[in-house]
Amino acid sequence: MAQSSAENFLASDKKVIAPLYGKPDVNFVSGEGSYLTDASGKKYLDFVDGIAVNTLGHRHPAVIAAIEEQLKHFIHLSNLYPNYPQIRLAEQLLELTKFDKAFFCNSGTEANEGAIKLARKYFNRTGHPERLQIVTFEMSFHGRTFGALAATGQPSLREGFGPMPGEFVHVPWNDVAALKKVVNDKTCAIMLESLAAEGGVMTLSPEIAKTVNTLRKETGCFVIVDEVQAGLGRLGTFLGLSRTGLDADFVTLAKGIGGGLPLGVVLMRQKVADILKPGDHGTTFGGNPVACAAGLAVVKIVSGPAFLKAVQERSAEFLEGFKKLEAKYKFITGIRGDGLLLGLAIDKKIPVGSLAAAARAEGLLVHTAGGNVLRFLPPLTISAAEVREGLEKLDKALSTVK
Numbered sequence: 001m002a003q004s005s006a007e008n009f010l011a012s013d014k015k016v017i018a019p020l021y022g023k024p025d026v027n028f029v030s031g032e033g034s035y036l037t038d039a040s041g042k043k044y045l046d047f048v049d050g051i052a053v054n055t056l057g058h059r060h061p062a063v064i065a066a067i068e069e070q071l072k073h074f075i076h077l078s079n080l081y082p083n084y085p086q087i088r089l090a091e092q093l094l095e096l097t098k099f100d101k102a103f104f105c106n107s108g109t110e111a112n113e114g115a116i117k118l119a120r121k122y123f124n125r126t127g128h129p130e131r132l133q134i135v136t137f138e139m140s141f142h143g144r145t146f147g148a149l150a151a152t153g154q155p156s157l158r159e160g161f162g163p164m165p166g167e168f169v170h171v172p173w174n175d176v177a178a179l180k181k182v183v184n185d186k187t188c189a190i191m192l193e194s195l196a197a198e199g200g201v202m203t204l205s206p207e208i209a210k211t212v213n214t215l216r217k218e219t220g221c222f223v224i225v226d227e228v229q230a231g232l233g234r235l236g237t238f239l240g241l242s243r244t245g246l247d248a249d250f251v252t253l254a255k256g257i258g259g260g261l262p263l264g265v266v267l268m269r270q271k272v273a274d275i276l277k278p279g280d281h282g283t284t285f286g287g288n289p290v291a292c293a294a295g296l297a298v299v300k301i302v303s304g305p306a307f308l309k310a311v312q313e314r315s316a317e318f319l320e321g322f323k324k325l326e327a328k329y330k331f332i333t334g335i336r337g338d339g340l341l342l343g344l345a346i347d348k349k350i351p352v353g354s355l356a357a358a359a360r361a362e363g364l365l366v367h368t369a370g371g372n373v374l375r376f377l378p379p380l381t382i383s384a385a386e387v388r389e390g391l392e393k394l395d396k397a398l399s400t401v402k
C-alpha cells in the first residue's frame with residue numbers, strides 16, 4: 001500500500017484506531033535488515049523488532065522468497081485439508097525439538113489457550129477431571145484472551161474484565177517454596193516462561209527449573225513452557241528450554257515464528273495427541289500456508305549452529321557494553337536477560353518511557369518491560385558493527401538524562 005510521506009500518521013491513527021497503545025509521533029515508511037526508515041529519511045536501528053517478531057530483521061530475502069513461492073499456490077486453505085507448508089514446518093520443528101505433534105494457531109495467546117485446553121482435556125479424558133489447577137508465576141505474561149489472561153500473573157492486566165476462568169494460581173517468580181506449596185495431585189499444569197520478558201526480563205533460576213521438573217515427576221502434572229518470546233533462537237539456543245533445563249510436555253511458540261506473519265504453534269507429546277479427537281479444538285486461520293511457508297524459512301535459518309553461535313557472540317558484546325554503561329550511569333541498577341532478550345533495570349525515579357524516547361531521538365528503537373526495565377530485542381541477524389552502533393546511540397541517549 002502506498003504511504004504518503006506528507007501525512008502525519010499519529011494524527012490519522014488517533015482518529016480511527018482504538019486508543020489502547022501510547023504511540024510516538026513517527027512515520028515509518030520502510031524497513032530493511034536491522035533498520036527502519038521514516039518519512040523524512042531518518043534511519044532507526046530497530047531493537048524492538050516488532051516485539052521479537054522480526055527475528056531475521058526486516059524483509060529478509062529468504063522470508064520474502066518463501067512467501068512469494070507460496071503465493072503462486074494459494075493464500076489460505078483452512079484446517080479442513082492437509083496443508084503442505086504446515087506439514088513441512090511441523091516436521092522441521094518436531095525434529096529440532098524432539099516433540100511429537102504440532103497444533104498451529106495465529107498468535108501467542110492462542111498457543112497458550114491451546115496448551116491449557118489440551119492439558120485439561122487430557123486429564124478429563126483419562127479419568128482425572130479434578131485435575132484443573134493451572135499454576136503460573138507472578139509478573140508472567142501469557143496473553144490477552146481470557147484463559148491466557150487468567151494465567152498471566154499481572155493483576156493490572158486483568159482489572160475490570162470481570163470473572164476470569166477458574167483454577168488459576170500465581171506464585172512469586174523463582175519462589176521454590178511457594179511453588180512446592182501449591183502444586184499437588186489436583187494440578188493440571190505448571191505454566192511458565194523460559195525467561196519472563198514482559199514482566200521485567202527476568203531469568204529463571206536453576207533451582208526453580210529443578211523444582212518444576214521434580215514436581216512434574218512427583219505429581220504427574222504437565223509443564224507448559226511459554227516460549228512465545230524466548231524461543232526460536234532468542235536465547236542463543238533453538239528453544240529456551242535448552243538454556244533453562246526445564247522438562248516440558250508442551251511448548252508454545254509464536255512472535256518470531258512466522259517471519260512477521262501471524263503464526264503460533266503448540267508442540268506436544270504423543271500421549272496428549274493420543275487422546276485427542278477431531279473437533280476438540282480448532283481454528284480457521286491457524287497454520288495459514290503463507291505464514292507457515294515463511295516460518296519454514298525462519299526455522300531453517302535460526303536453527304543453524306553457526307547462527308546460534310553468532311547470537312551468543314552478539315549477546316556477549318551487548319553484555320560487555322552494558323557493563324560499561326552500568327559503570328558510567330548510576331541510574332542503571334541492573335543488567336538482565338539472556339541471549340538477545342536483554343534488559344537494563346533503571347532507577348524508578350527515571351521512567352523508562354522517557355529513555356526509550358531519548359533513544360528514538362538518537363535513531364535507536366528500544367522497548368520497555370515491567371519494573372522500569374529497558375528491553376532490547378534486536379534481530380538475531382544483527383552484526384557486531386550494529387551492536388556497537390546501538391551501544392553508542394544508547395550511550396548518547398542515556399547521557400541526556402539530567
Ligand SMILES: *Cc1c(COP(=O)(O)O)cnc(C)c1O
Binds near residue numbers: 106
Ligand atoms: C507476546 C507474548 C504472548 C502473547 O502473544 P500474542 O501473539 O500477543 O497473543 C504470550 N506469551 C509471551 C511470553 C509473550 O511474550
